[in-house]
Structures are given as structure tokens and as C-alpha cells.
Amino acid sequence: MAWTVVGLVFLVIGAVLFFVQKSERHKAFSIRSAQTVTTSELAHLAGEIAKEIGGGSWQDYVKVSGVIECDRPIVSELRQEPCVYYTMTVIREYEETVTEKDSRGKARTETRRGSETISSNKQSVPFWLRDSYGAIEVNPDGADIETVKILDEFRPEQPIGGMLSYGRFSRDVGYGDHRRTLGYRYIESVLPLQRRIFVLGGVSDRENRLMLHKPPESDKRFMISLKTEQELTQSADQGARLGTYAMGACLAIGVILLIATAF
Numbered sequence: 001m002a003w004t005v006v007g008l009v010f011l012v013i014g015a016v017l018f019f020v021q022k023s024e025r026h027k028a029f030s031i032r033s034a035q036t037v038t039t040s041e042l043a044h045l046a047g048e049i050a051k052e053i054g055g056g057s058w059q060d061y062v063k064v065s066g067v068i069e070c071d072r073p074i075v076s077e078l079r080q081e082p083c084v085y086y087t088m089t090v091i092r093e094y095e096e097t098v099t100e101k102d103s104r105g106k107a108r109t110e111t112r113r114g115s116e117t118i119s120s121n122k123q124s125v126p127f128w129l130r131d132s133y134g135a136i137e138v139n140p141d142g143a144d145i146e147t148v149k150i151l152d153e154f155r156p157e158q159p160i161g162g163m164l165s166y167g168r169f170s171r172d173v174g175y176g177d178h179r180r181t182l183g184y185r186y187i188e189s190v191l192p193l194q195r196r197i198f199v200l201g202g203v204s205d206r207e208n209r210l211m212l213h214k215p216p217e218s219d220k221r222f223m224i225s226l227k228t229e230q231e232l233t234q235s236a237d238q239g240a241r242l243g244t245y246a247m248g249a250c251l252a253i254g255v256i257l258l259i260a261t262a263f
Contacts, residue, residue, distance in 0.1 A: 004261045010254030014247050021243030028236035030221040031229060034063040034200055040133035046205045059204035061220055063229060064212065066131035067196050074125045076190050078167040079151050083190035085140055085224075087122040087147065090169065090186055091115050093154070094179040113182070118164075119171055124191075129199060129212065138199060138224070140191075142214035146225040147189035156183035191224065198225045198232065 037045075042062070049058040068084060076086040092115060099109045124145075128135045155166075158181060164173045166186050191197075201222040202215035214222040225232055 003257050006257055008254065008258070010250045010257065014250035014254060017243050017247035017250060021240045021247060024236045024239035024243060026219075027221060028233055028240060031063065031200055031233050031236065034061050036229075037062050037064055038133045039064065039066065039129070039131050039136045042136060042203060043134060043210060046210050050205065057205075059202060059206075059216070061201070061215055061217075062203050062212075063198065063200045064129060064131070064136065065196065065198050065229070066129040066135075068127055068191070068193055069130050069135065070125065070127040070193060072125065073127075073193055074123055075168070076150070076188055077121060077123075077169045078186050078188040079190075080167050081150055081190055081192065083192050084127040085122070085124040085145055085147065085191040086188060088120065088169070088186075088188040089117060090119040090164070090166070090171075090184055092118050092173070092184055093182045095182060096179040114179075115185075118173060118184075119169065126211075129197065136203075137209065137211045139211055139213040140224055143201065143222045143224045145191055146223075146227065147191050148195075148226070149187070149189045151186055151188040154183055154185045195226060198227060198229055199223070200225075 042064070045060075046058055070084050073082040073084055074086065075081065076083055077088045093113070094115070095111055095113050097109060097111050099107055101107055124140045126137055126139050129138050159173050162172050164171050164184060199212055201212050201224075202217075202220070203210070203212050205211075223232075227235070
């Protein structure tokens, strides 16, 4: 019975790895299939098409590299760093005393440590991507964004008057449960200004304004990465390859175990 369960676990892991390697293959395909362009080439192409059929109707799937610029950046909630995108999480870490009965019905008391997210938030703002030829606006909504972690700090503290605060973040966290608070962990990541990025996504001249954004097609990726195109492609290829090998091994082991336990 135990080996049957182990075999089923390997089959489930193999099934999960199937979708993992499939996702990595699709990422690599998306990067390779998109057209490599500069900002000036996009502006020229949009202008030529606008002369023929009018503005606002052109769209394409492209990849562009450049540096982040923003006239009005946002400020991250915890570290208060200027950026164009941030994500933050505040986690409460605690201890609690739990009493359980063992297989013989004897009560056993132990102290366990746990955690819970009490707040999470993310925010972004449109920005400019500038290369050697010009600049284009980027709307990051809906993108898979690579960030830089700027904060991962645990503070063994108790809120003063039930109010927890860090940077611009504040929250009433008065608790009435039996758990003993050990402290709070603050985590924050940002997409900073003046960093070189690679953008894979849709481009259009909607509202007579040239912009990179999430593609309307659900099967096309929208990525904003701090890695280069070559690094992303190599990583996706390697992930797909390793995922395929691991998937095959897990499925084979799972099938062998199920067959062995059936006899």
C-alpha cells in the first residue's frame, strides 16, 4: 500500500513537471518569435501604417531593450524607494501551544511556530523605455515583472497601541487570539529607475499614442526583465530540458512502482 502511494506521488510530480516544461518551452518560443526592434523603427513603422490606413489600428508583437526612465515615479511603501513598480508583504510570525491526542489517546502538548500574511500590496506606473534611438512608453499592467529585492527584514516587535508601522505602511493589528507574536517580517521588491530592461510584449498606436503593453492574445507572453534576451532564452531552454528529463524519470518510476505493487 505504501509503495502504491509513493508511485502515485511520482505520477503527480511528473504531471506537474509536464506543465512546467511546457511553460518554459512556450516562453522560449515567445521570445524567439517576437520581432526585435528599436524605438525609432517602431515609430517609423507606426507612422507609415498610419499614412495608409490611419492611426490607432496598428499592433504587433515585439521585443525591445532599453533603460527605464520616468518623470513621476512611485515610491515603494516600506523602504520608500523611487521606482516604477513595487510589491510588498508583511508577515506575522508567531508561536502557539497545541494539544493533540496520539494514537493511544494520550494528550500531548507542544509549541509550534507559524506565520500569516497580514498585508500585501503592489503598484506600478507607466514609464519610458529609452534606447540609443529614442523612447517609447510602457504600460506594465499585466506583465510578468522581474524585480530587485530591497528589503527582507524580521523585527521582533510588538505593535505600539496595536498599530504596526514601517515607512509609509501602517495597520491596526490588535490580536485577540491565543497565539504569541514573535515579530513581523517585511519584504519588498522593486523595478528601479535607470536599469536596463528587456521587454517582450504587444505594441500599438491606440489613441494615437505608441505604447508597449500586454498583448490582446492570451497565448502571448508579456515580460519585463532585468536579464538580456540571450539570458532569458538560455534559461527557458534549460528549464524545458531539465523539466522534460525530470518528468520522464518521475513518470517512469511511478509506473514501475504501481506495476510492482500490483503483483
